[in-house]
Amino acid sequence: MIYKVFFLFLIVWSAVGQEQSFDEAQLLGKKNMALEGAEYQLLSEVIQAFEKMKKAALLVGIDIKVVSGFRSYERQRAIWNRKYKANRQAGLSPEENIQKIIEYSTLPGTSRHHWGTEIDIIDGTIESQGDVLLAEKFHEGGPYEPLHIWLEENAATFGFICAYPDQLQRTGFNYEPWHYSYAPLSRPLYRAYLDIDLKRVLTDSDLEGSSYLTKHFLDRYKTSHIMGIHPALK
Numbered sequence: 084m085i086y087k088v089f090f091l092f093l094i095v096w097s098a099v100g101q102e103q104s105f106d107e108a109q110l111l112g113k114k115n116m117a118l119e120g121a122e123y124q125l126l127s128e129v130i131q132a133f134e135k136m137k138k139a140a141l142l143v144g145i146d147i148k149v150v151s152g153f154r155s156y157e158r159q160r161a162i163w164n165r166k167y168k169a170n171r172q173a174g175l176s177p178e179e180n181i182q183k184i185i186e187y188s189t190l191p192g193t194s195r196h197h198w199g200t201e202i203d204i205i206d207g208t209i210e211s212q213g214d215v216l217l218a219e220k221f222h223e224g225g226p227y228e229p230l231h232i233w234l235e236e237n238a239a240t241f242g243f244i245c246a247y248p249d250q251l252q253r254t255g256f257n258y259e260p261w262h263y264s265y266a267p268l269s270r271p272l273y274r275a276y277l278d279i280d281l282k283r284v285l286t287d288s289d290l291e292g293s294s295y296l297t298k299h300f301l302d303r304y305k306t307s308h309i310m311g312i313h314p315a316l317k
């Protein structure tokens with residue numbers, strides 16, 4: 084009996100230690116995954132965890148509402164190209180343009196939203212006006228301050244962690260108190276993602292500014308932005 088238990092332990096231990104392999108298209112938002120949800124889409128396990136968190140928050144009068152879930156490569160490219168064209172019209176150089184966009188937005192193929200594990204959330208009980216995803220709305224006196232406090236105390240219990248917290252030692256994207264990641268699934272995806280050769284996958288003639296995405300730039304972007312996340316998600 085003891086022998087059997089030990090053997091079982093060995094199997095479990097070796098499975099945990101192994102890096103999971105994923106389809107590259109899945110990591111880049113180029114694959115039709117089995118997603119669920121009407122208004123927004125996520126992996127089934129993420130929806131289940133989210134529903135549990137939503138229920139718990141409702142008990143204290145907060146109605147957590149997802150404003151963005153899964154986003155495909157094409158969708159992210161459309162966002163990128165729209166911003167790039169607007170910045171170019173405003174007179175920005177290609178280098179300035181790219182720097183400005185990556186303060187908040189990702190290069191298509193590099194968004195965590197491609198994985199079906201990420202959510203941008205607000206409090207649905209509050210009438211929203213204008214742009215809802217602004218950091219000040221989640222802080223003192225802001226409409227989403229109670230939501231923010233509740234999430235800081237409880238989200239991790241349900242597996243959700245803020246990907247871009249307000250930490251001085253973090254690099255990359257600006258602080259996003261609304262962006263939560265379902266860690267049990269996003270952690271292995273992140274680890275697999277780090278092996279991708281960004282230069283190869285971002286050679287896309289329909290992507291504005293792609294000729295300025297040099298290997299040097301992309302190596303730096305990977306370190307500062309893709310890896311600039313909450314340590315608990317690594």
Ligand SMILES: [Zn+2]
Nearest residue numbers: 201202203262
């Ligand atoms: Zn987000």
